[in-house]
Amino acid sequence: MSKNVDLEQEGVEVRKSACYFCHQNCGVLAYVKDGKVLAIEGDPDFPTNQGGLCCRGNIALQHLDHPERVNYPLKRVGKRGEGKWEQIPWDQAIQEIAARLNGIKDEFGAEAVATAGGTQRTDDWARRRFMNLFGSPNGFHNSHLCWIPTFMVETAIYGWCPFELDMGNSRCLILWGQNPGAAGMPEMHHITEFQSKGMKVIVIDPRFSETAAKADLWLPLRPGSDLALALAWINVIIFEGLYDQEFVANCCEGFGELADHVEQFTPEWASPLTWLTPEQIRAGAYMYAMNKPGNIQWGTSVDQIGKPAGSAMHARAILRAITGNLDAPGSDLLTGPSPDFITDEEMEANDRLPESQKPKQIGADRFKLVTWPGYSRIAEETKKVWGKAPTAEWMCEAHPPSVFRAILTERPYKVKALLVSATNPINSYGETKLVLDALRAVDFMVTCDYWMTPTAALSDYVLPIAGALERPTITSSYGCSDFLLASQRAIQPMYERRNDYNFWRDLGMATGQKEEWPWETVEDAYYHRIAPLGYDAGTYDEFVELYRFHFPEREYFKYQRQGFATPSGKVELYSSVLKDLGYPPLPPYIGPSENEVDDPELAKDFPLVLTTGGGFMPYHHSEHFQIKEVRFLRHEPYMDINPTTAAELSIEDGDWVWIETKRGRIKQKANLTQGIHPRVVYTQRGWWYPERDMRDPELGGCLESNTNVLTSTADEHCDPYSGAWANRGLLCRVYKVDASNLKGGK
Amino acid sequence: MARYAMVLDTRRCIGCHSCTVACKVHNGLPVDMIYNPVTTVGPTGVYPNLHQVHIPLLCMHCANAPCVDACPTCASQKRDDGVVFVEDKMCVGCLSCVMACPYGARTLNDETGAVQKCDFCKERLDAGKKPHCVNTCHQKARIFGDLDDETSEVYKLVNSENAARLLGELNTEPYTFYIYGLEVKNP
Numbered sequence: 001m002s003k004n005v006d007l008e009q010e011g012v013e014v015r016k017s018a019c020y021f022c023h024q025n026c027g028v029l030a031y032v033k034d035g036k037v038l039a040i041e042g043d044p045d046f047p048t049n050q051g052g053l054c055c056r057g058n059i060a061l062q063h064l065d066h067p068e069r070v071n072y073p074l075k076r077v078g079k080r081g082e083g084k085w086e087q088i089p090w091d092q093a094i095q096e097i098a099a100r101l102n103g104i105k106d107e108f109g110a111e112a113v114a115t116a117g118g119t120q121r122t123d124d125w126a127r128r129r130f131m132n133l134f135g136s137p138n139g140f141h142n143s144h145l146c147w148i149p150t151f152m153v154e155t156a157i158y159g160w161c162p163f164e165l166d167m168g169n170s171r172c173l174i175l176w177g178q179n180p181g182a183a184g185m186p187e188m189h190h191i192t193e194f195q196s197k198g199m200k201v202i203v204i205d206p207r208f209s210e211t212a213a214k215a216d217l218w219l220p221l222r223p224g225s226d227l228a229l230a231l232a233w234i235n236v237i238i239f240e241g242l243y244d245q246e247f248v249a250n251c252c253e254g255f256g257e258l259a260d261h262v263e264q265f266t267p268e269w270a271s272p273l274t275w276l277t278p279e280q281i282r283a284g285a286y287m288y289a290m291n292k293p294g295n296i297q298w299g300t301s302v303d304q305i306g307k308p309a310g311s312a313m314h315a316r317a318i319l320r321a322i323t324g325n326l327d328a329p330g331s332d333l334l335t336g337p338s339p340d341f342i343t344d345e346e347m348e349a350n351d352r353l354p355e356s357q358k359p360k361q362i363g364a365d366r367f368k369l370v371t372w373p374g375y376s377r378i379a380e381e382t383k384k385v386w387g388k389a390p391t392a393e394w395m396c397e398a399h400p401p402s403v404f405r406a407i408l409t410e411r412p413y414k415v416k417a418l419l420v421s422a423t424n425p426i427n428s429y430g431e432t433k434l435v436l437d438a439l440r441a442v443d444f445m446v447t448c449d450y451w452m453t454p455t456a457a458l459s460d461y462v463l464p465i466a467g468a469l470e471r472p473t474i475t476s477s478y479g480c481s482d483f484l485l486a487s488q489r490a491i492q493p494m495y496e497r498r499n500d501y502n503f504w505r506d507l508g509m510a511t512g513q514k515e516e517w518p519w520e521t522v523e524d525a526y527y528h529r530i531a532p533l534g535y536d537a538g539t540y541d542e543f544v545e546l547y548r549f550h551f552p553e554r555e556y557f558k559y560q561r562q563g564f565a566t567p568s569g570k571v572e573l574y575s576s577v578l579k580d581l582g583y584p585p586l587p588p589y590i591g592p593s594e595n596e597v598d599d600p601e602l603a604k605d606f607p608l609v610l611t612t613g614g615g616f617m618p619y620h621h622s623e624h625f626q627i628k629e630v631r632f633l634r635h636e637p638y639m640d641i642n643p644t645t646a647a648e649l650s651i652e653d654g655d656w657v658w659i660e661t662k663r664g665r666i667k668q669k670a671n672l673t674q675g676i677h678p679r680v681v682y683t684q685r686g687w688w689y690p691e692r693d694m695r696d697p698e699l700g701g702c703l704e705s706n707t708n709v710l711t712s713t714a715d716e717h718c719d720p721y722s723g724a725w726a727n728r729g730l731l732c733r734v735y736k737v738d739a740s741n742l743k744g745g746k
Numbered sequence: 747m748a749r750y751a752m753v754l755d756t757r758r759c760i761g762c763h764s765c766t767v768a769c770k771v772h773n774g775l776p777v778d779m780i781y782n783p784v785t786t787v788g789p790t791g792v793y794p795n796l797h798q799v800h801i802p803l804l805c806m807h808c809a810n811a812p813c814v815d816a817c818p819t820c821a822s823q824k825r826d827d828g829v830v831f832v833e834d835k836m837c838v839g840c841l842s843c844v845m846a847c848p849y850g851a852r853t854l855n856d857e858t859g860a861v862q863k864c865d866f867c868k869e870r871l872d873a874g875k876k877p878h879c880v881n882t883c884h885q886k887a888r889i890f891g892d893l894d895d896e897t898s899e900v901y902k903l904v905n906s907e908n909a910a911r912l913l914g915e916l917n918t919e920p921y922t923f924y925i926y927g928l929e930v931k932n933p
Contacts, residue, residue: 041878042882049884050884051882052764052881052882052885052886053768053882054762054764054882055763055767057882058767058771058772058882059767059771181762182762185884188760188884189886192885208789208796208798210760210761210762213788213796213797214760628777629770629777630767633763633767642793673789674789674790674793674796676793677794
């Protein structure tokens with residue numbers, strides 16, 4: 001038994017490192033001796049986590065040297081997916097990959113190379129920089145499901161997306177489809193603190209989540225009906241006189257048109273669509289509008305509802321504006337990008353992508369907001385007011401499902417290579433069977449990861465990447481906030497792991513970008529970024545040790561000085577930017593991607609409503625299933641179903657059940673709970689079984705319990721603004737797994 | 747001499763199991779051994795009128811510890827500061843203490859043959875630090891300190907809030923206290 005380590009022994013250094021197992025990047029103190037990490041604990045002086053660490057944070061040492069980690073560059077020697085690998089030197093891997101990519105570029109054009117990025121576990125700007133210099137517009141990302149469409153809609157309406165909450169001065173907080181109680185511990189801590197001092201908390205969530213259980217008001221709406229709720233709230237706030245007349249008169253454009261537009265969207269209209277009573281809907285609108293100032297925390301659920309997503313984001317943005325909850329004390333703050341340090345976008349070399357390549361970005365013809373047409377338009381406005389543009393790596397992406405389809409159909413053209421970094425598309429992108437077909441079909445695939453994931457198992461090369469304690473971290477909200485938190489590596493990477501930065505840099509140099517990567521180490525690149533701040537520090541590590549944070553002085557009401565970054569300089573409730581892009585200038589009502597009102601026939605066969613998007617402790621996306629110190633907490637996948645519904649279907653607690661949509665079916669175990677509406681089921685996401693055979697076709701059981709088998713990426717189910725696909729609010733049926741239906745048709 | 751106590755504020759606990767995992771990895775426990783499970787009661791009620799509470803469990807560090815009395819080899823001991831612990835070299839694995847403990851806080855380690863349990867991370871206490879589970883709790887739902895110190899947070903909480911002891915009627919006098927909220931939600 002390894003009891004508590006003596007940290008007082010001679011030669012132990014304390015390094016100010018960070019956790020990297022979710023976006024929060026909690027501060028960690030790592031106790032290091034002779035290049036080994038002896039122990040870690042939460043940094044009590046770090047402003048967000050204040051010493052706390054969640055399950056994932058605590059398993060840092062189990063992650064650091066886990067026997068299943070990929071530690072050396074691997075080259076496929078057998079057939080694709082056969083599981084036969086040869087260990088090769090890094091330099092050989094880089095040279096071979098570079099030669100292959102250059103060959104593809106020569107034959108098919110640079111756009112035939114696509115990259116898939118993961119959830120801020122990487123230096124995303126470096127991947128973007130590589131792609132821009134290489135000449136391909138086809139980087140893509142899970143960010144379509146993670147707040148990026150929201151960012152772009154909100155920036156279209158009022159010139160930036162509020163990222164910073166002024167919760168200390170707030171009287172009301174809306175958590176819209178967000179569950180920090182299982183997904184964002186530092187945030188939950190602050191919410192609990194301020195709630196105990198009187199702040200009201202409204203949770204909008206079909207599930208009685210960890211956070212809903214602590215809320216002052218829980219609104220359990222039908223999954224995917226967020227737009228109807230938001231429109232009805234606007235109706236109540238305008239027609240019951242709860243809006244901020246002064247702010248609307250002085251700072252907003254299009255209020256009259258908006259009022260006319262939403263007159264029809266009464267709580268009585270929204271009630272059957274949301275499954276909430278008109279009283280519940282009014283209660284929420286009143287609680288928010290009457291407890292000023294208020295915040296609507298950024299969350300990702302609305303990005304995941306598919307067809308109505310863009311309109312719902314627009315309606316939600318209007319709620320902030322008409323209540324005057326923008327950039328005022330206690331409200332949602334428009335920080336803008338940092339004027340002081342070099343942002344991610346400034347590292348991306350976006351001006352180096354030839355203009356002729358931009359129209360080739362896959363999906364840009366249909367989904368204009370999060371691709372070059374929308375990004376260029378919005379960047380132009382933000383540069384006028386803030387001097388800088390949003391991070392392109394997230395906000396200007398190829399449409400992922402369309403890239404997978406392009407691999408299979410060669411339309412609009414051939415996509416021959418896919419470089420995957422820090423993501424596992426088989427588990428994280430929609431419609432798994434499509435993704436799997438594409439990954440099996442693509443000519444050339446490279447995966448950078450910690451583990452042999454189902455995606456990595458289909459690759460031609462798998463490259464070992466440095467993890468949390470082996471790399472420095474700058475946390476600056478994707479380069480979209482004006483503050484910065486800096487952390488250093490505890491140790492140099494173990495074995496032959498490398499930072500993803502080094503992968504992109506080396507690959508860039510090997511493909512002919514030699515002059516473009518002046519920073520040899522990540523620390524050099526980070527120092528370049530923070531140098532303009534003018535702190536007295538000669539290196540990045542010195543900055544971390546002496547300062548660690550940069551929080552500029554907060555300025556409220558910046559719009560009074562500089563206006564909003566929109567064409568009119570005002571909040572455009574009636575949006576000229578959306579209109580210019582061909583979208584409705586006011587948010588129209590659009591039903592959920594699949595729903596019982598618009599598709600009554602489908603609802604006969606698939607009578608239940610599915611939600612798939614929720615994160616749950618102790619995992620993060622499809623990660624950590626290997627680590628037994630957390631796997632014991634949730635050994636198997638569980639779906640939530642109401643006991644009444646379960647009884648009708650003869651399902652008992654703990655039974656394996658099939659959950660089926662038009663697109664396929666998966667197995668999870670039934671968790672009977674009153675915490676969900678009788679007509680809704682909730683599935684856990686991310687599931688695969690790393691303990692199983694990792695060769696094709698088993699691939700760690702990647703189809704068996706993977707909720708993305710059920711989700712939809714059909715164009716008609718995607719948000720027309722951004723192309724975000726449908727993870728929530730789809731129609732499904734549930735039945736018990738038994739001998740008669742056990743086989744086939746996964 | 748301190749008199750150590752822990753307060754578990756269920757109004758703050760969200761059932762994230764960080765404490766459970768921190769304890770396991772820092773104390774190097776086998777996978778099937780858990781010193782401090784978090785049990786969830788609920789959601790109770792009928793949708794959508796629900797209530798839920800998470801109750802973190804651990805050794806109660808009783809003033810009248812039945813495990814100490816039951817131990818035939820004196821391996822189960824109580825320090826002057828109230829910490830109940832097992833001297834594993836003296837333990838013969840007879841399970842008398844396991845049966846005597848009304849809180850189910852003790853487990854036999856099959857590999858070592860000794861019974862193990864939470865000891866408030868006593869080596870850390872001796873070094874002036876708090877137990878791992880307390881340090882790691884984002885929600886500050888675990889409050890640890892000296893109940894003899896009138897300025898301590900545990901003293902204030904135990905004496906100002908409605909702090910309860912689990913199975914108080916057994917008169918084992920645990921030094922682990924629970925605070926429950928009275929929550930009525932959703933009209």
